[in-house]
Amino acid sequence: AQSVTQLGSHVSVSEGALVLLRCNYSSSVPPYLFWYVQYPNQGLQLLLKYTTGATLVKGINGFEAEFKKSETSFHLTKPSAHMSDAAEYFCAVSGVDSNYQLIWGAGTKLIIKP
Amino acid sequence: NAGVTQTPKFRILKIGQSMTLQCAQDMNHNYMYWYRQDPGMGLKLIYYSVGAGITDKGEVPNGYNVSRSTTEDFPLRLELAAPSQTSVYFCASRPEGHTEKLFFGSGTQLSVL
Numbered sequence: 001a002q003s004v005t006q007l008g009s010h011v012s013v014s015e016g017a018l019v020l021l022r023c024n025y026s027s028s029v030p031p032y033l034f035w036y037v038q039y040p041n042q043g044l045q046l047l048l049k050y051t052t053g054a055t056l057v058k059g060i061n062g063f064e065a066e067f068k069k070s071e072t073s074f075h076l077t078k079p080s081a082h083m084s085d086a087a088e089y090f091c092a093v094s095g096v097d098s099n100y101q102l103i104w105g106a107g108t109k110l111i112i113k114p
Numbered sequence: 115n116a117g118v119t120q121t122p123k124f125r126i127l128k129i130g131q132s133m134t135l136q137c138a139q140d141m142n143h144n145y146m147y148w149y150r151q152d153p154g155m156g157l158k159l160i161y162y163s164v165g166a167g168i169t170d171k172g173e174v175p176n177g178y179n180v181s182r183s184t185t186e187d188f189p190l191r192l193e194l195a196a197p198s199q200t201s202v203y204f205c206a207s208r209p210e211g212h213t214e215k216l217f218f219g220s221g222t223q224l225s226v227l
Contacts, residue, residue: 034214043218100213104156
């Protein structure tokens with residue numbers, strides 16, 4: 001069965017610093033991988049996705065993620081944090097193991113310090 | 115462009131009461147979903163529907179019921195509310211062939227006391 005683990009329920013960085021949010025998955029076959037963002041009191045929005053092809057994928061708001069099959073990881077990064085990036089971020093996986101339903105990580109709350 | 119509309123935004127129920135969470139979308143999406151979000155747990159799928167008249171259970175369906183009489187509407191029914199159903203509920207929809215292109219409502223915060 002597919003599963004997703006996000007390391008760290010809370011991550012705190014200073015404005016202008018590198019953002020790194022970790023996501024590891026388990027899957028018997030190469031999965032589809034996604035990052036979603038949830039701003040306060042809103043529903044989730046798709047940030048970026050990996051399905052096939054280039055392993056470095058770029059999303060909205062300057063975020064990117066790299067699919068590393070050998071490490072079963074799909075970490076989310078942004079070179080320079082902005083106050084507006086404060087939100088909760090969810091990693092998700094889907095594929096044949098889950099009948100293409102999304103399996104969600106527990107989420108990581110990103111806190112930006114001024 | 116309304117997207118996915120959920121009502122109400124907040125509700126407090128007493129144990130044993132019942133209520134219906136409403137969800138409507140205006141994008142003509144066949145696929146609709148109900149999730150619950152508990153702190154530190156991510157999203158758990160309650161029920162989903164692949165089109166009018168068709169519904170199926172997700173990971174955590176116990177204590178809930180759904181119906182899908184039209185493409186637009188997908189209400190979630192709690193018959194006998196329990197404290198374990200205190201959560202934030204999200205409705206979502208998506209177009210055919212795009213598992214990830216979920217459009218979410220703004221959520222319903224439900225407390226059962």
